[in-house]
Amino acid sequence: MSKTKALRALIFDVDGTLAETERDGHRVAFNRAFAAQGLDWHWDVPTYGRWLRISGGRERIRAYIDTRDDAPVETSERDALAAALHRRKNRAYADVVEQGGISARRGVLRLPEASVNEGVRLAIATTTGRGNLDALFPRLFGKGWETRFDAIACAEDAPNKKPDPQVYHVALHRLGIDASEALAVEDSPAGLAAARHAHLACLVTRSAYFRRAAFPGAAAVVDDLDTAPDWPGARGPRIGLDALRALHATMRV
Numbered sequence: 001m002s003k004t005k006a007l008r009a010l011i012f013d014v015d016g017t018l019a020e021t022e023r024d025g026h027r028v029a030f031n032r033a034f035a036a037q038g039l040d041w042h043w044d045v046p047t048y049g050r051w052l053r054i055s056g057g058r059e060r061i062r063a064y065i066d067t068r069d070d071a072p073v074e075t076s077e078r079d080a081l082a083a084a085l086h087r088r089k090n091r092a093y094a095d096v097v098e099q100g101g102i103s104a105r106r107g108v109l110r111l112p113e114a115s116v117n118e119g120v121r122l123a124i125a126t127t128t129g130r131g132n133l134d135a136l137f138p139r140l141f142g143k144g145w146e147t148r149f150d151a152i153a154c155a156e157d158a159p160n161k162k163p164d165p166q167v168y169h170v171a172l173h174r175l176g177i178d179a180s181e182a183l184a185v186e187d188s189p190a191g192l193a194a195a196r197h198a199h200l201a202c203l204v205t206r207s208a209y210f211r212r213a214a215f216p217g218a219a220a221v222v223d224d225l226d227t228a229p230d231w232p233g234a235r236g237p238r239i240g241l242d243a244l245r246a247l248h249a250t251m252r253v
Helices: 021-036 045-051 057-065 075-098 110-117 130-141 166-175 189-197 241-250
Strands: 009-012 121-125 151-153 182-186 201-205 220-222
Touching (some): 021 075, 021 130, 057 075, 075 130, 110 241, 121 166, 189 201
Parallel strands (some): 121 151, 182 201, 201 220
């Protein structure tokens, strides 16, 4: 394997990576959708963590429906219920964001700003829907947030969910760069697997649901972006662009 090229782009996952959206946003929105649909269903924090093993909100709720004795019997009716709940959930998620229920994780606002100032491009690779970005990102990055990112790849662009690498291939294609010129930032084992399958080096920032997960193949694993880096060539009290360049330079992908 050859050594990676200079770092030209950072590619961020969204849910769990930029904000604790799974615990504080999507879970809450699913529960609101259940109630609005007249269902006596509820996901507490630990229960939702278990269902996160299934990637994709609609896929997650469809699998859950199959476990319920009070769900419709016919497959077509179960599919229709999953679709209806997912639509309700997306509207509820936008309401949660609008009500200020979700904030950025530590370092998330600082690092992209520094990257843009130093000529490192930014991209998003997520298998959540574009509507969820349109709800969350103005809150995190302000109006005109789209101008901060050189490439955005969402569920509509890549229907295959992580750990499939499809969304990373789309992001790299839109950036017009090779995988060896980018570093992915993820929070989950599925996200890490997707990045590695796309031949990307990956920094993992553990989110609430994956504090104890194993991350084989990660370039480094930290609690958040304000953690002091401990890899060769890195300096400073928290992760900055120089530290990410040093991490990227050590990787062979």
